[in-house]
Amino acid sequence: MLARRIIPCLDVKDGRVVKGTRFVDLRDAGDPAEVAERYDREGADELVFLDITASAERRKIMIGVVEKTAERAFTPLTVGGGVRDLADIRALLLAGADKVSLNTAAVQNPSLIREAAERFGSQCMVLAIDAKRCPKSKVRSPQSDGEPTNVESQTSDVEHAWELYIHGGRTSTGLDAIRWAERGVALGSGEILLTSMDRDGTRDGYDLELTAAVAERVGVPVIASGGAGTVEHLFEAFAVGKADAALAASIFHFREISVPEAKAYLRGRGIPVRL
Amino acid sequence: MIAIIDSGIANLRSVQKGFEKVGVPSRVIKEPRLLRDAAAIVLPGVGAFADGIATLETTGFIDPLRQEIESGKPILGICLGLHFLFSESEEFGLHKGLDLLRGRVRRFPDTVPSSDFGLRSSPLKVPHMGWNRVQQRRAAPIMHGIPDGSYFYFVHSYYVEPVEEGVIAGITEYGLPFTSMIWRDNLFATQFHPEKSQALGLQILANFGRLAHG
Numbered sequence: 001m002l003a004r005r006i007i008p009c010l011d012v013k014d015g016r017v018v019k020g021t022r023f024v025d026l027r028d029a030g031d032p033a034e035v036a037e038r039y040d041r042e043g044a045d046e047l048v049f050l051d052i053t054a055s056a057e058r059r060k061i062m063i064g065v066v067e068k069t070a071e072r073a074f075t076p077l078t079v080g081g082g083v084r085d086l087a088d089i090r091a092l093l094l095a096g097a098d099k100v101s102l103n104t105a106a107v108q109n110p111s112l113i114r115e116a117a118e119r120f121g122s123q124c125m126v127l128a129i130d131a132k133r134c135p136k137s138k139v140r141s142p143q144s145d146g147e148p149t150n151v152e153s154q155t156s157d158v159e160h161a162w163e164l165y166i167h168g169g170r171t172s173t174g175l176d177a178i179r180w181a182e183r184g185v186a187l188g189s190g191e192i193l194l195t196s197m198d199r200d201g202t203r204d205g206y207d208l209e210l211t212a213a214v215a216e217r218v219g220v221p222v223i224a225s226g227g228a229g230t231v232e233h234l235f236e237a238f239a240v241g242k243a244d245a246a247l248a249a250s251i252f253h254f255r256e257i258s259v260p261e262a263k264a265y266l267r268g269r270g271i272p273v274r275l
Numbered sequence: 276m277i278a279i280i281d282s283g284i285a286n287l288r289s290v291q292k293g294f295e296k297v298g299v300p301s302r303v304i305k306e307p308r309l310l311r312d313a314a315a316i317v318l319p320g321v322g323a324f325a326d327g328i329a330t331l332e333t334t335g336f337i338d339p340l341r342q343e344i345e346s347g348k349p350i351l352g353i354c355l356g357l358h359f360l361f362s363e364s365e366e367f368g369l370h371k372g373l374d375l376l377r378g379r380v381r382r383f384p385d386t387v388p389s390s391d392f393g394l395r396s397s398p399l400k401v402p403h404m405g406w407n408r409v410q411q412r413r414a415a416p417i418m419h420g421i422p423d424g425s426y427f428y429f430v431h432s433y434y435v436e437p438v439e440e441g442v443i444a445g446i447t448e449y450g451l452p453f454t455s456m457i458w459r460d461n462l463f464a465t466q467f468h469p470e471k472s473q474a475l476g477l478q479i480l481a482n483f484g485r486l487a488h489g
Contacts, residue, residue: 002449003406003426040473045406070288074296076428076471096288098430098471121322123402123430190402219385221404244400274406274426 003274004238004266005045005245006259007223008252010035011052012081015061018052019201019249029253033068039252040073042259045274047073048193048223048247050101050128051081052168059088063095070096078193080128081168089116093124101126101193104166107173107180110142110187117188122220127189130169131162131177131210132197139163139176142183162210169197178213185218192218193247196226201250203229211241223247231257231265238271277301277487278313280336290319290353290480293470297477299484307339315487316343318464320355324366324380324433327355328373337373344375344462349486351417352464354431357457360464366433376457377438387450399450402432407447407455409467415444415458417482425475427467429455434466 010017010032017029029035036047049069051062059082066079079092080101089100100120106113106127117125139161162177181192194214196207206227215222221244224237228248237246251257263273277294279287279301287303294301301317302309310316318340320327331337344350352360361372364380372380383403386396406426411418434453437443445456447466457464463483469476 001407002403002429005405043473071292074289074293074471074473074477076430076468094288098289123404123432124321191404219398219400220402221400244405 001272003045003272004243005223006234006262006266006273007046007048007245007247008039008044008259009048009050009225009247009249011050011249012062012065013051013053015065017253019253029249032065033072035253036069036077037072039259040075043263043274044075044259045245046076046078048078048101049080051079059091063091066092066095066097078126080126080193085112086116086119089120093120099124099126099191101128102189103128103130106184107164107166107175110183113184113187113189117190122188122190125189126191126193127181127184128193128195129177129181129184129214130165130195130197131207132165132169132172133160133207133210134163135159136161138174140174141179142175143179162213165197169200177210178217181214181218185220189220191221191223193223194225199227200225202227203233203250205229205233206237206241206243206246208236208241211237211243215242215244221245231262234262235266235269235271238266239269276313277315277317277484278310279303279317279319280310280331280340281305287319289470290317293477293480294484297481297484299480299488305334307335310336310339310343313343313348315349315351315483316340317483318350318352318356318359320353320359322355324355324358324364324372325368325370328359328370331359341373341375347461349461349483350463351483352457352462353470354466354468357435357464357466358433360457360462361435361437364433375462376435376442376459378436380433380435382433383450402430403449404430406472407449407467409445409447409455411445411456413444413458415456415463416486417458417463417479418444418456419482421475421478426472427455427465427469427476428471429467431466
């Protein structure tokens with residue numbers, strides 16, 4: 001049986017791993033290649049690198065980080081942050097990334113997803129979605145150019161929805177995040193990296209309702225992200241959120257719990273994991 | 276020296292780094308004539324089947340590769356490199372492969388029968404992505420020292436269906452049981468990625484290196 005994946009996430013700023021709360025208040029958590037090597041050794045199932053700042057040298061730094069990590073880690077690596085076009089994607093893949101995640105550029109230019117999937121394969125195109133709870137009336141479907149409030153068919157018995165954000169959570173789009181996930185998959189994304197902005201860094205647990213809503217609607221794997229504070233939260237992401245993978249940062253970076261400890265706990269509660 | 280065939284956009288660096296880590300000399304090659312001096316050959320691959328085969332054709336790799344395989348040189352196909360060895364693939368239309376192994380490359384179904392007597396179907400997420408177990412059908416030399424049922428890293432939407440059951444060396448379950456490893460004489464191929472499968476994956480590369488260098 002396919003194992004559920006545990007994925008430590010390395011948010012990288014100016015060449016260092018950092019971790020914040022609700023996308024701000026950053027703390028230093030080490031050198032990316034060293035941190036990655038430690039997780040590789042501990043049996044992390046994959047690694048995700050996200051460049052969280054928009055500095056001009058961002059791409060150069062990330063390519064250096066990817067190359068250094070690929071030297072030392074023998075585990076799948078997803079890289080994202082500031083990826084704008086096919087040339088960026090190709091450069092990251094050549095530097096050793098196995099998958100590249102798109103966020104802002106995909107929203108601004110959805111055809112980039114299709115072009116990248118055709119060129120490099122859906123299996124290496126991850127759609128990163130930053131979503132925040134909002135009143136249902138605030139969002140519209142990404143396929144329509146019309147006014148808000150045309151998402152009745154999707155969440156009939158709840159009054160809230162999730163709004164899609166871009167630019168590292170700084171810009172709201174007015175788009176329905178769940179509908180965007182569906183569209184992104186239709187365009188060729190092979191996986192969804194779904195971050196709850198309400199929960200990110202809070203350690204209050206994943207937004208399970210959001211996770212399940214997306215996981216039930218798309219035919220590709222969904223990585224739950226934002227809010228992991230305990231092993232119980234990881235369990236819930238799989239058991240309640242129906243996620244295929246759970247991403248966490250703080251709990252692993254600051255060594256509150258190790259990857260093997262988390263997996264042993266999950267196996268004990270009946271979740272299939274690779275020990 | 277192990278030759279790693281450059282078939283276009285594949286991430287060859289990780290395969291080469293894997294061999295480096297286990298102390299096996301390897302080299303990424305773009306020229307078919309270099310196959311001859313290699314002790315063994317790795318045929319990696321990501322991306323689409325038709326593009327990959329077309330690239331092998333235009334770069335002139337197909338005939339020399341066939342000759343080297345027939346001469347008994349050890350070869351390791353990885354992922355799409357496994358698919359290339361088969362007769363044909365259903366990926367985006369029907370395309371011919373190298374036909375060294377008889378059979379077809381097929382896509383995973385979008386739904387599979389549920390456990391409730393198959394009366395309903397449940398959705399199957401495609402691509403098959405992540406760590407899954409390989410049940411060893413036969414003791415392939417590249418699996419030396421690797422426990423049966425170990426986890427390896429997969430990422431693919433298509434799988435191979437060999438006509439001859441005798442070439443199957445490993446089986447994995449994802450919605451249905453599929454062939455995850457092939458072994459026939461000097462020909463080895465894995466659906467999973469040894470270069471991305473941490474310690475046990477590196478063990479496979481080391482085992483293959485030993486086959487090449489004795």
